[in-house]
Structure formats: structure tokens, C-alpha cells
Amino acid sequence: MYTIDFSFEQKNIPSITIPNCPVDDSILEIALKNNIHIHHNCGGVNACSTCHIYLESGEDFVEEISDKEENFIDRARNPRINSRLSCQCVLLEGTGRIQVIVPDQSVIHGE
Numbered sequence: 001m002y003t004i005d006f007s008f009e010q011k012n013i014p015s016i017t018i019p020n021c022p023v024d025d026s027i028l029e030i031a032l033k034n035n036i037h038i039h040h041n042c043g044g045v046n047a048c049s050t051c052h053i054y055l056e057s058g059e060d061f062v063e064e065i066s067d068k069e070e071n072f073i074d075r076a077r078n079p080r081i082n083s084r085l086s087c088q089c090v091l092l093e094g095t096g097r098i099q100v101i102v103p104d105q106s107v108i109h110g111e
């Protein structure tokens, strides 16, 4: 089980901490289950860049980035060294704390 701290580029959205996040869920799935809005145009199959997040800490707790994911991140808005696609950040066996920043969703065209 993990605890995930979500904070948001959009200043009007308060940070939220989600405890007891289960192994094998992706960060996108956890966000959506908890009414945290992250676009996900391709439905979570590593075929768009709309679910882009910044993984501030806890990268060892999620599946490693693939070449395909890196290619899509290159197309995301303002990619950084810690950019990931949230649908590809599946929680590995273990426990810990993960910190995520959700980019401004208002400037992304998507679902």
C-alpha cells in the first residue's frame, strides 16, 4: 500500500493526500477513483500524452519508464526530467509515499 500526495499547478485546487493506494493500480486509476481530474484521452494505454504528471518522489515505487512512454512525454506540454504518464505509473509491490504534481488540466485538450 502507498500514500500518494497530489498537488496541482492550478492554484485553486488544494493538495490532497490519498492513503492506502493498492499495488497494481496506476497513479491515473488512483486519481480517477478519488475524483482527481487528469485527462486520459487514450483510455490509459500509453498512446497519448494527456495523462502527463510530474513524479516529484517515489519513482522507485512505480514501473520503469519505457521508450514508448518517453516518446509520448516529448509531446506533452512542459515536459521535465521527472515527467511521467500517470497511466503507466503502476504501483509495484511494496509500501511508501509518492508525490505527484498534476499539470494545469485547463490548457490540455482532452477527456
Ligand code: FES
Residues within 6 Å of the ligand: 039, 040, 041, 042, 043, 044, 045, 046, 047, 048, 049, 050, 051, 072, 085, 086, 087, 088
Ligand atoms: S491516458 Fe493516454 S497515455 Fe495515459
